[in-house]
Amino acid sequence: MTAGNTGSDTPGNDDPFGYLYRSEGGEGGAGGDGATRQQGVPRTSYNQVRAVGERQYGGASQQSGPGRQNASYAAPETLPGGERARTPQAGPPAPPQRNHKGLLIGAVAVVGVVCIAIGIAMLNNSGKGADNKAQPSETVSASEEPEHKPTEKPSKTPLPKDDAGSLKLGGTAATSKDIPGARSAGGVYVGGMNTPGASATWTLNVEEPGAYKMWVGYGVPGKDQNLTLTVNDKRDPRPLNMGNFANAEEGAWDKWTSTWQRVPLNKGTNTVTLSCEDGNKCDVNIDQLWLEKKIA
Template identity: 85%
Template sequence: MTAGNTGSDTPGNDDPFGYLYRSEGGEEGAGGDGATRQQGVPRTSYNQVRAVGERQYGGASQQPGYGRQNASYAAPETLPGGDRSRPQAAPPAPPQRNHKGLLIGAVAVVGVVCIAIGVAMLNNSDKKGTEDTAQPSESVSASTEPEKKPADKPSEAPLPKDDAGSLKLAGGATTSKDIPGAQSAGGVYVAGMNNPGASATWTLNVEKADSYKMWVQYGIPGKDQNLTVTVNGKRDDRPINMGNFKGSEEGAWDKGWQNTWQQVNLNKGTNTVMLSCEDGNKCDVNIDQLWLKPLH
C-alpha cells in the first residue's frame, strides 16, 4: 500500500503523489474529516504541504507567521558555551608572578637553613668539647695550678773595653795627649813604650772561660811595630803585630792611628793581659784602647 492508498481506494487513485492535489476532506479511513473525496480535487490530508514554519506539535494547532520560531527554540548564544560563530572574549591573562620576590624568598629560606645548620654544628661542637675536657676532680685541680715558667736566662754582660788611662803602667811607660786623634777619653794615650821593660797591664773580667779576640787601638810613625803579649802570667810566643796597615807616611804620628787583634785564652772571672817591650820587639808605638770580641 502506497502513501496515498488507505486500502479502499480504486487502483486509479493509487497515486503515490496524490497527496499533493487531493482535497483536505478525504474519505474516511484515509485520515480525512469524513467528507467524500471528489475525483480530481486535491485532498487536504495530514500530508498536505504547508508553508515553512507551520507545524503541529503535541496535537495543538499552531499557525505562527513565516519565520516565527517555535517556543521551545533557544538561540545558540543563550545556550551553554554560547555561539561559537561569534568572536569570543579573550580569557583573562594569568597573574604575573613576582620573580624577584620569589628569588628573595628562596635566598631567605636558604639563609635560614644555613644558619640552623651552623647553630646545630656549634652546639654539637660545644657539647663534644665539654665531654672531651671533662676530667676527674683530681685532674681538674691539677690543671688549675699555675704553670711554672723557666727562669729567664740572664743576659750576658758586654765584653770589657777600656781606655789607656785605666791601664797599669810600668818600666817607663806613661800617659800623654800630645798627639791628636786618640779615641780614649780626653785624648789620653800610653806613651814611652819604646823602652826595654816598659809595660801596660789590662785587668778585665769575663763570665766564661773561652778564647777571645783582643783588639788594640794604637799609633805608629808610619813604620811596622810589635809588642810581647802575656796572659795571666803566661808569655805568648807570638808578638802582637802592629803594622802600618793604613800606609801612613813615615813620621806622621797623627795619621798612624789604627787597630789590630790577637787571640787570647781567658779564664772565667778576672784576667790580666800585659803588653810589654821585650828583646826582639820594635816598640816605637803608642797605646790608645783595648777591648774584647768573641773569637767565633
C-alpha cells in the same frame, strides 16, 4: 490518485505506511483536518503541505524568515553574528605557576646569611683568643692555684772594653794626650812604649772560658811596629802585629787604627800585658783595648 490511497475506499487499498504521516484527528480518527470521514468519499491526502521554514511547536505554526521571530526557539546561527555571537565557555582555571627564580634567590640569601654568621663567630673567637685568655670552668682556690714564676734569663754581661787610662803601666810607659784623635775618654793614651821593659797591663773578667778575639787601638808614625803579648803570665810566641794600616805618612802620629789577636782566657779574672821586649819595634801609642767575641 494521491499519496496515501489508490482512489478506492477499500481498507486494503490504504497506504500501509500512512500512519507515519497521518494525523489522527476528529471523532472519526482520520484526516488531518479533523473532518469526519464519509463512506463513498475518497480520502484526501494525508500530507499537510507547509511552507518552507514553517515549524510547528505545541500546535502553533511559526514562520521563520525575515521579519519573523520564533518566541519559543531561535537557533544560535540565526542570531546576528552567527557563530561569533556565541559566548565561549570558560575552561578550568590554569594551575598556579611556581616562581622558581624567587625560590633560588631566597635559597642563596639564606646561605649568605649563614656564611656571614659563621664568619662573625670565627672573628669573635679569634679575638678572644688574642686579647682575652679563656677563664677556667672551675674555681681554683688560692692554695691550689699553680705558681707561674717568670723565667729568669741569665743577664749577659757585655764583653770588657777599657781605655788606656785604666791600664796598669810599667817601665817608661806613661799616659799622655798631646796627639789628637785618640778614641779614649778625654783623648788620653799610653805613650813611652819604645823602651825595653815598658808595659801596659789590662785586667778583665769573662763569664765563660775560651778563646776570644781581642782588639787593640793604637797609632804609629807611618811605620809597622809590634809588641810582645803575655796572657795570664804566659807569653804568646807570636808578637802582636801593629802595622801602618791607616797609611799614615812617616812621622804622622794622628792616624789611629786597630789590630786583633786571639787570646785564651779563663772564667773570671784574667790579665793581658803588652810590653816592649828585645826584638820588638815598640814605637807605638795605645788608646783602647776590648774583646769582640768568643771564637773557636
